[in-house]
Amino acid sequence: MSEFLRSYLTVAIFGLVGLALVGAFLGLGRILRPDHPTPQKLESYESGVDPTGDTWSQANIRYYIFALLFVIFDVEAVFIFPWAIRLDAYGAFGLIEMGIFIFILLLGLIYAWRKGVLRWA
């Protein structure tokens, strides 16, 4: 157990150093840069055109389908990882079991494709 937690201590230190680096460079920039804000400078940059409307705008419903598809295949991936680690032990049995699992989910993808929800137009 201690070996396991020590290895994750490395991960924790790595993350903290990453955060500290970001903080240090942003802080350094804040100290060093000149600061003369005008309303024009504070506007969002939008391809060189003056931005119009609110940044909090409603998203297209089509994105939702892609988010949902992502969730489903994300859960599928969660089951594939442990399977991949032990694939050498399971052999053909594991291949068939995972084949069935992926095939059933593939039916959903085919359904989505046939219904045209993957098409953007």
Next chain:
Amino acid sequence: MSAVFAAVSTDAPIFVAQNVFFAVVALLMVGSALKVVTTSNVVHAALWLVLVLAGAAAQFILLGSEFVAVTQVLVYIGAVVVLFLFGVMLTRASMGDDESVAGEKRSMAAVVAGLLLAVMSVALIDSFSDDRVVIDQPQLVTTVADSIFSQYIVPFEAISVLLLAALIGAIVVARRD
């Protein structure tokens, strides 16, 4: 708690560190959870929720459950929060600061939260009382894999059908626009 572990294990310093990390992460989680319910911007609430869920993943690591921690990050932070954000972005016409989100019905929310805490506490204490879970070995992903592909092979295949049903249901619902 650390004293108990010290008596039975030579890993005592690790268990002290474990408890210190637990406390730090738990405090971060409670703070973030409070921000989730008090911030007036729904999108910011979802982002604070990311911090709470990341804290839960860290707690799973501290308990030696690597697979659960990775799943927590992959599914909850990666997918469920994305769904929350999309749900908010699709349904709310104005998403900026909205004082009514955090302010309205605050007392009712407190009552519901208090009741939920009471019910969960009673359920947990009733089922575990003073059982002590001794975790001396980390749970490896290979162990999880072996139990999925032996004892739980039928539920595993059933999950694919459940996911298929969710997928098709979502498409049917979202297509009526």
